[in-house]
Amino acid sequence: xxxxxxxxxxxxxxxxxxxxxxxxxxxxxxxxxxxxxxxxxxxxxxxxxxxxxxxxxxxxxxxxxxxxxxxxxxxxxxxxxxxxxxxxxxxxxxxxxxxxxxxxxxxxxxxxxxxxxxxxxxxxxxxxxxxxxxxxxxxxxxxxxxxxxxxxxxxxxxxxxxxxxxxxxxxxxxxxxxxxxxxxxxxxxxxxxxxxxxxxxxxxxxxxxxxxxxxxxxxxxxxxxxxxxxxxxxxxxxxxxxxxxxxxxxxxxxxxxxxxxxxxxxxxxxxxxxxxxxxxxxxxxxxxxxxxxxxxxxxxxxxxxxxxxxxxxxxxxxxxxxxxxxxxxxxxxxxxxxxxxxxxxxxxxxxxxxxxxxxxxxxxxxxxxxxxxxxxxxxxxxxxxxxxxxxxxxxxxxxxxxxxxxxxxxxxxxxxxxxxxxxxxxxxxxxxxxxxxxxxxxxxxxxxxxxxxxxxxxxxxxxxxxxxxxxxxxxxxxxxxxxxxxxxxxxxxxxxxxxxxxxxxxxxxxxxx
Numbered sequence: 261x262x263x264x265x266x267x268x269x270x271x272x273x274x275x276x277x278x279x280x281x282x283x284x285x286x287x288x289x290x291x292x293x294x295x296x297x298x299x300x301x302x303x304x305x306x307x308x309x310x311x312x313x314x315x316x317x318x319x320x321x322x323x324x325x326x327x328x329x330x331x332x333x334x335x336x337x338x339x340x341x342x343x344x345x346x347x348x349x350x351x352x353x354x355x356x357x358x359x360x361x362x363x364x365x366x367x368x369x370x371x372x373x374x375x376x377x378x379x380x381x382x383x384x385x386x387x388x389x390x391x392x393x394x395x396x397x398x399x400x401x402x403x404x405x406x407x408x409x410x411x412x413x414x415x416x417x418x419x420x421x422x423x424x425x426x427x428x429x430x431x432x433x434x435x436x437x438x439x440x441x442x443x444x445x446x447x448x449x450x451x452x453x454x455x456x457x458x459x460x461x462x463x464x465x466x467x468x469x470x471x472x473x474x475x476x477x478x479x480x481x482x483x484x485x486x487x488x489x490x491x492x493x494x495x496x497x498x499x500x501x502x503x504x505x506x507x508x509x510x511x512x513x514x515x516x517x518x519x520x521x522x523x524x525x526x527x528x529x530x531x532x533x534x535x536x537x538x539x540x541x542x543x544x545x546x547x548x549x550x551x552x553x554x555x556x557x558x559x560x561x562x563x564x565x566x567x568x569x570x571x572x573x574x575x576x577x578x579x580x581x582x583x584x585x586x587x588x589x590x591x592x593x594x595x596x597x598x599x600x601x602x603x604x605x606x607x608x609x610x611x612x613x614x615x616x617x618x619x620x621x622x623x624x625x626x627x628x629x630x631x632x633x634x635x636x637x638x639x640x641x642x643x644x645x646x647x648x649x650x651x652x653x654x655x656x657x658x659x660x661x662x663x664x665x666x667x668x669x670x671x672x673x674x675x676x677x678x679x680x681x682x683x684x685x686x687x688x689x690x691x692x693x694x695x696x697x698x699x700x701x702x703x704x705x706x707x708x709x710x711x712x713x714x715x716x717x718x719x720x721x722x723x724x725x726x727x728x729x730x731x732x733x734x735x736x737x738x739x740x741x742x743x744x745x746x747x748x749x750x751x752x753x754x755x756x757x758x759x760x761x762x763x764x765x766x767x768x769x770x771x772x773x
Contacts, residue, residue, distance in 0.1 A: 308387045308398060315358045315385050316400040322350035323404040326363050327379040331406040332764045334367055334375055335448045343379060351381075358383040369452045375408040408451065408767060412458045413666040414613055414657050415449065415766070417442055417624070418643035420673040420723075421606055422467040425630035429724045430751035434674055435630050437752035438723070441759040442624045445670070448763030450617040460613035460657065461620045462646045466639035467632035468603030468683030469564065471530035472518045472652075475609035477626040486514045487526040493519065501537065501544040501557040510560040516609075517652040519552065519560035529605035532561040534638060534684045539699065547641060548707050551651040564605065564682065602682030603632040610646060613655040633680035633692065636673060637703040640718075640737070643669045644711050668717040670762055671737070676730045677701055701733040708737040719762050722748045723755055 326347035333342050347363045362381030370376050380403040387395055419442065425435045450456055464470060476484045490513050497508040500521055511520040518532065535546040535558045546558040553559075611623040647667055649656035657665055677700035678692040679685065685703075689696035708718055720734040731748065738746040744765040749755040 305390055308385075308390045311356050311388075312385045312398040312400055315356050315383050316402060318351055318355055319360075319381055319383050319400060320402040320404070322347045323363060323379050323381055323402045325350045326365070327377050327404040327406040330365055330367075330379060331375075331377045331408040332767055333448075333760065334377060334408055335451055336444070336760050336763075338760075339367075340365065347379070347381065356385065358385045367452075370407070375451045377406040377408060379404050379406075411664045411666050412657055413449070413668070413766065414460045414462075414647055415668045415670065416462045416464060416613070416643040416647045417445070418464045418466065418639045418669055418671040419624075419627060420467070420634060420636075420639065420675065421465045421608065421627065421630040421632075422634040422673075422675060422678075423631045424634075424675050424725075430753050432752040434724055434752065435627060437755050438672055439624055439627050441756040442672075443621050444756050445759040445763045446617060446621055446624070448760060449766060454617050455615045456617075457615060460615055460655065462613040462643075462655070463611040463620060463623045464639060464643045464646055465606055465608040465610075465627055466635065466642065467606055467630065468635040468638070468678075468680050469531035469605055469632075470638050470642040470684065471606045471609045472532055472561070472642070473513075473516045473530040473609040475611045475623055475626070476515065477608050477623075484515050485524070485528060485530065487524070487528075489514045490523055495559055496554070498554065498559050499557045501535070501546075502562055517654070519652065521560040521562050522565070524563040525565040528563055528565050530609060531564040531605035531684075533564055533686055534641070535561065536685055536688065536703075538688045547637070547703075548710050550645055550648055603635070603680045606632070610642070610653075612646060612653055613657075633678045633683060634673060634675040635679075635684050635700065636671070636677050636733075636737075637700060637707055638684040639673070640669070640671060640704055640711070641707050643671065644707070644716070647716065648714075666717065666766065667715065668719065668766060669711065670719045670721070670759075672721040672723055673730075673734070674723040674725045676725070676727060677704065677733075697729070701729075704733065705736045712739060717745070719744065719765075720746050721755070721758055722746075724749065724751060726750065 326343045329346035330339055330343040333339050343363060343365050351360065360381055360383045363379050364381070365377065365379045367375055367377050380401065382399060382401040385398045385400065387398060390396075390398070419438055421435070425433075425438065427434055429437065446461060449459060449461065463475070473485060490511055492509045493512050494509045497506055499506050502521060511523045513520065513524060516530075520532070535544075535549075535553075535556075536542075537544055544556050544558070546553040546556045549556075549558070607629075608627060611620060614620065646653045647656055647669060649658050656667075659665065677697045679687050679689045679696035679700060680692055681687050685700070689699045711718060717739045718737060720738040722731055722734050726748070731746075735741040735746045740746065744761045747758045747761065749758045
């Protein structure tokens with residue numbers, strides 16, 4: 261017997277299923293319900309990942325900026341502070357809710373490469389959706405390395421040793437402040453290295469003159485000038501620009517590469533005159549030249565030995581012709597013992613360019629007992645000669661088109677040009693007053709222009725002497741009228757920062773990773 265009720269039930273169920281399958285609206289609702297949860301999770305994860313990516317990008321930028329800043333001042337007291345300052349200025353507090361650990365930093369010397377600065381930081385980013393899956397935070401990190409390298413570099417420090425440098429400023433003697441600041445520059449350039457095959461630094465102390473002997477301060481007297489060992493060096497015939505006589509020889513002495521037109525006397529202290537005759541006739545002027553100038557007759561320098569008393573100043577423009585009038589004075593007596601108003605010759609000689617940090621810092625440390633007047637052209641011109649690889653000083657790095665080379669002079673002075681009896685220019689400008697200062701300023705600017713045309717950087721520092729005319733001259737001497745090339749240090753406490761700015765300017769940095 262056929263069960264009609266059972267058949268009807270089966271037909272009803274089939275009809276209901278067919279209707280459900282054919283109802284598109286019901287199908288979409290069901291599908292949406294099925295995928296809603298994983299889709300929501302996927303979008304949430306994407307949002308959290310995007311936030312973490314933005315935090316990491318910002319973190320990387322901030323670490324790079326901090327590493328560069330730290331590299332520039334790696335050997336100053338501002339090292340850690342500058343890293344933190346530059347990092348914080350680039351990564352604002354709570355950026356996208358992130359919590360930062362760091363920055364941490366380190367510096368190490370790498371043989372043949374320079375000093376490696378490493379800076380790193382970590383950020384923890386809270387999640388908005390991933391916590392549904394058990395991830396409350398995402399951690400990102402960034403690291404940057406800067407190799408602090410010095411290009412091949414030759415630097416000469418030209419330090420004013422005139423009497424005013426012995427005065428007090430800000431609770432410290434100026435010369436003491438200058439020594440400390442100059443040493444900080446050496447530390448910045450050398451870093452942790454004791455020697456650097458790509459870096460040379462020399463020192464030229466000066467007042468109204470420059471002592472052209474090699475520095476032997478505190479050394480055995482036998483290391484200095486030995487009159488009995490003076491030798492003639494025969495050269496092609498030339499007319500002596502001072503006497504007008506023809507001669508075929510110059511003089512060589514112990515402990516100096518400089519050649520002389522005349523033989524220094526037994527009491528010669530080490531100073532020479534500029535190769536400049538007077539204010540009106542510059543036909544034989546060779547003071548703005550580097551080495552020995554054949555066509556002008558300057559095959560050497562004139563040692564400062566002739567009698568030049570204060571009585572002679574007006575008679576012979578200070579040319580040292582032996583016209584002393586005081587009783588008991590010998591014609592060729594050393595002016596150091598005969599001239600009351602002469603600028604004394606410093607005991608400190610020249611330290612040629614060298615690669616030793618200890619040697620140059622030791623030479624700087626000996627700078628004591630300043631005296632005499634201020635002759636900026638002399639300090640500038642002899643710094644130039646020491647810097648270049650042209651006689652008489654040949655320690656400078658030779659030009660090579662395939663190797664970048666930085667040459668620089670750092671000149672510090674605390675006063676205005678002041679002509680004095682027996683200075684490097686023989687008082688050709690008539691003494692220490694406004695006219696002579698103006699002429700000596702013009703002289704320094706002329707020499708500086710020649711130096712800068714050779715691609716040499718000149719940094720000038722005006723220390724504790726707020727004079728607008730002096731500032732104007734120093735700005736024209738420098739490679740630029742503002743920092744870092746010209747800087748005014750009003751007191752001892754700011755002088756070190758000025759030298760550090762120059763050291764930073766000379767540093768060559770690159771991101772290595």
